[in-house]
Amino acid sequence: MTGIDIDTLANLLREAARAEILPRFRRLGEGDIRAKTEATDLVTEADEAAERMIRDEVARIAPDSLFVGEESVAADPALLERLAGTQKAVIVDPVDGTYNFASGIGAFGVMAAVVDKGETVAGIIYDPLGDDWLIAEKGSGAFLKRPDGSSVRLAVADPVPLADMVGMASTGFLPKEKKPGILANLAKVRYASSYRCAAVEYRAFVGGFAHYLMYNKLMPWDHLPGTLIAAEAGAYVARLDGSAYLPSHTDGGLLVTPDCESWEALRREVFTL
Structure with missing residues (x-):
């Protein structure tokens, strides 16, 4: 459905985390953290390096897709406007929870979505510390997947008052x-x-x-x-x-x-x- 192999994209997020994010966790040096729009809106060297790696590989595996990354949009806001009219796009957050990451708190992740004709058709959330993924393709259910190939189907909680x-x-x-x-x-x-x-x-x-x-x-x-x-x-x-x-x-x-x-x-x- 996505036109992009979801497992390939999921593994790419893992590779970027292992190469560019985890080596910098609790090891960011002076000048590796900067504020963007305000003091709590941060970007680190890990965000930018991971996004570059993911962007370059997406260009190889899905050359017909618009790449929309958080840091790419920070550099070129007009990129976000193109998302509404594009046929196919890959959207990436290289480090979600940057404030936590920069603070040395282990609550962050790497996320990606695939959009086709204005509809989200795939979603991935990778946990670098737990080394597993939440993955869904539209109409196919949602799963927790691990590198050993095992998976568990996900389900929301029962309603309560x-x-x-x-x-x-x-x-x-x-x-x-x-x-x-x-x-x-x-x-x-x-x-x-x-x-x-x-x-x-x-x-x-x-x-x-x-x-x-x-x-x-x-x-x-x-x-x-x-x-x-x-x-x-x-x-x-x-x-x-x-x-x-x-x-x-x-x-x-x-x-x-x-x-x-x-x-x-x-x-x-x-x-x-």
Whole structure:
């Protein structure tokens, strides 16, 4: 379906992590970490080196695909605009959770998605420290796969009442006027946390350890892989206005839950924008 061998792409993420990311973990030198848009928006030598390696190999295995990497877009913002009109694209986040990585915290990942005719058709989240992948192709289910070839089919948690829900909410990019109310509303659920890393949060969700994920800022490299994996694991995924989340969307918020009823309850009682 993807036109790109998903296992080849998955192994490429692993190779980039082993060559460029893990050797730099907790070993970044002076000048290896820089701020981009603000003090908490960081880029490291690992991000840039890993993306270069992945980009060059994608150009070899999928020369007809647009490559959209987080650091490539930072250098050329117009690249993001091309995603909406392209036939086929590979979207990559070389180090998701850069703030954690730069801080020496082991909560980061490498992510990729394949978009075909405006639709996400494959998603991969690789965990460099655990050395395994979350992988989904549209219509084929979602799986945890290991280098030895073993795999486990993923499934989201069973729905629970609002007061028992455990999940992750990224509140840093909420509208200033709405943020106090939503933070207060989060008292209605059992737990609300944030790992500052979508790769880790989607893993918890599709493993059945969370009942919701909420994000307000939508960059394709952060959410295209995870939303497809979540949907293939049985999740209900929609923007906060109820519309479908598409690769071209960068705003409108996102809410991921085990079913539609949980989505409706959270949208009504907690995430009232």
